[in-house]
Amino acid sequence: MNILETISQRRSVRSFSSTIMDRREMESVRGILERAASEPGPFGARIRCKLHVDTVGSGEARLGTYGLISGASAFVLPILAPAPGAMEDLGWVVEKAVIDLWAAGWASCWIGGVFSRTKAAGLAGASGEEYVPIVVALGKEAERRSFMDKLIARASRSRQRRALAELCFLPDGSALNGDALASPWNIVLEALRVAPSASNKQPWRLVWDPLALRWMLFLDEDRFYNNSLGNTHLQNIDMGIAMYHFAAAAGCAGLKGSWTPLVEREGFFAEAGGEGVKSMIDMGRKKGWEPIAMWR
Ligand SMILES: Cc1cc2nc3c(=O)[nH]c(=O)nc-3n(C[C@H](O)[C@H](O)[C@H](O)COP(=O)(O)O)c2cc1C
Missing domain, CATH: 3.40.109.10 (NADH Oxidase)
Incomplete structure (x- = not known):
């Protein structure tokens, strides 16, 4: 699959299989995150990306995504310090990771609305001025979509785009x-x-x-x-x-x-x-x- 195919096939997934990522998978995902963050985006801001895997309970409970996402035990936590263009660079770096992760068989959903930024910053080990503006839920797609998933996708008319x-x-x-x-x-x-x-x-x-x-x-x-x-x-x-x-x-x-x-x-x-x-x-x-x- 080339990158154009991946870009056109990627979509947000909000229902994940509850199987927890194993060690080998974690290493592979971390490798993809490191590669994506190895170079700054066009504005020159440095973004770090941390993988958080909840091996005990559900990651959603910890991050407070409150029923929006089902089954996800893994999250990407991007960390940045305020700088001009840092938001754009976060979009650049994290989307690069999302696309490469999709090509490697990982489904995801950006979450910028409802989650606990304080908890995410704590789990990511953000220090000083650093913070976690969004998180990305990550996992294998569940065989059946949750009710919330269908509802949100319909509300945001997620497959529709402007001409x-x-x-x-x-x-x-x-x-x-x-x-x-x-x-x-x-x-x-x-x-x-x-x-x-x-x-x-x-x-x-x-x-x-x-x-x-x-x-x-x-x-x-x-x-x-x-x-x-x-x-x-x-x-x-x-x-x-x-x-x-x-x-x-x-x-x-x-x-x-x-x-x-x-x-x-x-x-x-x-x-x-x-x-x-x-x-x-x-x-x-x-x-x-x-x-x-x-x-x-
Ligand atoms: C910065 C950003 C924040 C987002 N925040 C949320 C969110 O909080 N909850 C959610 O369910 N989807 C969220 N999404 C996913 C969008 O709703 C989704 O990308 C859009 O509807 C297009 O659908 P698609 O990704 O399936 O193509 C977010 C996407 C982006 C880029």
Whole structure:
């Protein structure tokens, strides 16, 4: 299975088999987590990923996911210290792990809503300023899905995605029919489109600059939703996930390029690259979007 196939096949699983991971499996999962976190994401933040396996009771009880997830005894706990772009980098690093874990036969579900951040930080051994903004439930998929699983998947219409024409734009702000874009960009956009996002809100917006052959990525933020969890911003994590899907697919399609941060937060503003970029940023801001990064 190549990475494009894995990206299109991955889905959130909320009902896990209750079999506890054995030592060999733990080693293999830890290896995948270490590889994913071995390099920082595009914003340069360091993320550590700890595997927590509950060998005695249910991990859900310990982490307080309260019936949302059934049967999971293993969780990935990503640990970070506050830094500009750290949310995006967490999305990048953890999604890289999620994709590699799926390819290795492990199902998962991101959990950013209901869980105990204090307990997760304790189990992860977070120190000082460090914290655990989200956790990922991990395991083998159960043969039968729980009632909650079906309910949540239906509520978030989890398999549905916006059409590319709702996500992609031209520098003048008009919609770009992504489907009409010449391959291989098509493959890359499709990989981004199927990315998981918190409550399946799909807040990614892309602007294609046909003259300079570059993409600008914006966040169409739901301000209340994205700012209701203190220093955890789920939709910025969504952006990092999407950036990873885009970059992985571009790599697969032989398209050279990389992300340059455009995050303006806490006094940090990366070099943007000229007037053309500024006018695209202004256009995005008029639509109420926050600039995140540029691909070239
Ligand atoms: C940052 C983030 C946080 C999430 N938090 C939760 C959560 O708290 N509970 C849950 O059941 N699903 C959660 N999800 C899973 C999304 O609901 C799911 O990815 C989305 O509905 C798309 O479905 P899919 O992953 O099956 O493609 C989260 C996903 C992301 C990316």
